Amino acid sequence: MTETAISCRDVSKIFGPDPAGHLARLKADPNTSSVGYVQAVRDVNLDIRRGEMLVVMGLSGSGKSTLVRCLSRLIEITGGSVSIEGQDIASLSETELIDLRRRKMGMVFQSFGLLPHRTVLDNVAFPLEMRGQDRRARYARAREVLDLVGLEGREAYFPRELSGGQQQRVGIARSLAIEPDIWFLDEPFSALDPLIRREMQDEFLRLKGLLNKTIIFITHDFDEALRLADRIAIMKDGRIEQCDTPDQIVLHPATDYVAKFTAEIDRARVVRAGALVHSLIPAPEGEAFASNRTIRDLARCLVAERREVIPVADADGKVIGGMNRQEALDVLLGDEK
């Protein structure tokens, strides 16, 4: 068992009449004219750890949806390689790929991708049916996941009879039916209105805590990314601009493009105490802040605090270092350094 669930090396995807040839020409001379070609994904290197939640963030046309389809081999990549648990998926035969999807992968789609002629129950049971599971077993499992997403009682409904939020719950239930190790979500909440979106995000966080899966989540909404992610990869024109934890992206944007996103963000809501710890600073004795709390959560304590350096402790209560109070206040008040 490897620690890395998915690993991408120099992944490129080019659309056009002769993608492979174009890629070779680009390799030889980066200034080759790209008229007639779309470079949807360019030289992406990523490692996604087992159990990690990676959010891929980018505006429309940045290649994020193409990237996730490269990871699941819904589309064939032009260059580079994608391995899932150490196995290069490009080398899989059709049967092996189908088998991999039947055992390991689940995917949720932006416009739900539900089968209109099947009931909610049959939609959720669909991947199990493809696997050849018998009727009784697949319905039992489908009911189980429907309960999990809070749709009990709607089994006999057809997708068109449900609201958007409910339809996406069906999509989520379907993607979870086979108990996948890797869970792809392609802008799952973008088609929903803001209130429902918020509710679904909470629901999603609950499921995430319950299930412990490797998750690749696509979104164009930076707030959503900050709210949900362990790590965020920000894409632009097919390239990953920066891939880091939300704290680091907010505190240290790698490029101007990333900085534009972070400029409007209330950093105190994103940055956690742990991110401001300097291991070099000797931690003083006394009451410690929990490292996973945001600066906003700690605002009152920070203002009342008299110590210049505040100790920060991890989830087990062990002190991991000291945090500079002034630095924390800067983040809280939004002062530029």
Next chain:
Amino acid sequence: MTARAARGIGLAGLLLAIALGLALGKPVLPLGLIRPPEWLVQPFADWINAAFYFLQNDLGLMALTRAFSGVVEWLLDVTANLLYGKSRWPNIGPIPWVVIAATAFMAGYALKGWRLAALSGGTFVWIALMGQWKWAMETLSVIVVATPFSVFLGLALGVLAWRSPRFERILNPILNVAQSLPHFAYMVPVVVFIGVGPKAGAIVTIIFSVPPMIRMTLLGLKKVPEEVIEAGKMAGTTRWQLLSRVRIPTARAEILIGVNQVIMQCLAMVVLASFIGMPGLGQKLLQLLQALKIGLSVEIGVTIVLLAITLDRLSKAWAFRLPEHGEPSAMWLRRNRLLVIWIGLCAVGFMLARFAPYFHEVERNQALSVAGPIDAAMDQLIRLIAPLTAWLRWFLITWVLIPMRDAYLWLPFTAVLTLLAALGWAVGGLRSALICVSYFALIALSGWWDRAMVTVYMVSISVLIAAAIGLPLGIWAARSPARAERTLLICDTAQTFPSFIYLIPVIMLFGVNDVAVVAAVVVFAAVPIVRYTIEGLCNVPSELVEAAEMSGATRRQTLWNVRLPMALPTMLVGANQSVMFSLFMVIIAAFIGTQDLGQEMQRALSSTDVGKGMVLGFAIAFMGLMTDHLITRWSEGRKRALGV
């Protein structure tokens, strides 16, 4: 206007001038430029006959077609036994008419509700009470057998075309020609291979109704949302699972519309197949019309119309039905309430039929008839309007039809070809000009120039009159949404009628002559013009109309300056259909007695001359394809100019 477009128009003008010159200079033209010279005419018919002879005898295709027709015949016998009691296996039938009427009623109720139930149940009650049961069932048995064959064939070919773009590229032009061939062109080869009778009727029906099914299957499969397919793939489907459980079910609506079109094409063809000895409603209608028994033919006409509307509405209701969830916890009886009621009704029907033979089969002498009153009323009406129709007939024949026919026939064929080149050039440049000229050049080479010109004259005068009636009617109907909706419903209904039906009223009013043919074609061809005019006008974006109104335009100004120009591309689609419909109708109406290609087609049919029949069929198809090309190009050009 760009320089290129200007040059195009200039060249078109030059060609037009040459055409005019050729026409005016006819007296001094050499004979070879007036009519296609003998040496130019190619014996296409002989070539086709030779090819067919080869297929039939040397390739042993005969054995194959005989085997296929054996299967069809066996199925026809089974349905014939069940529906009207032909003494064949399984020797159960005939099923009492009350049971079939009850079944139709329940089907209507289950699919749409009370109104459709009343229509479909009522249709079968009418058929039974009028004593037309056997004929209607003869017709229906062919539809019952032919539809599944066509649907299956169409589905299979549609899937193949979707799988392989190369196959689609080959299939597309074949479908284009197939859909422009008149009904009779299909009959001649079938008669050669199968002979005449119900079997041949069924087979010609199957072949004729496949193309729309292929088209709709292809359309449906292409329209399946990408995400649904990806969801299927991520569920780990194999290719076959993806096709059978994801793509085809998701394309359900389009595929069922295809089924609807197959059923309507089948009905239209079955009625016409009476010309090759298909018994049933069509044959009865043909006999009655030839004997000029108006009252009785109206009765049959009503039956055919009712049957058409019923089949159309039932299959459309099936196509558009959206799934609805049931109560999963409810009892079996409750969930299958309609099934139980249907079984109950059938049981009652069988009992009734057992004790009262009237409910089993209505004998001829027990049948109702409204023919007498209709005949009487018609006599009255005709006496009343006779002066008008007589005058109209005289006027049209002496002052419009004959001069126009003579003018068309007088034109040198070279002038016609140059004129077409000019038209093609104006619309689509060199390519269109070449396409137009080659279609008509082929007709000239076939040696049927004069007959073809008569067909062209009939079609052009009919479409002109149809436009003169249809355009104002469409504009009038589009003035209020409610009126537009009602008129569209009437147009939809009228389009479901088999074309043959349109002949009844015109023969009634004008008797058997050119005017009757033109009148039938005009009515048939006006329907698409009205329909697309309404659709075009109603679909003009409302901001545009509001903008015009806010600029102070009167209703007339808005119509002329905003709505009509915006609606033109859609209206052109209507004109295109109108020309196609009139071509078909002119050929069908030929048995009334016209001097055009249709009459020759009938002769080819009765002498089973495949070569001649196919040549004539292609000549008509080429006219249709040429018009289609011109109008489509023009409409696309307009659309591009309007940016829609």
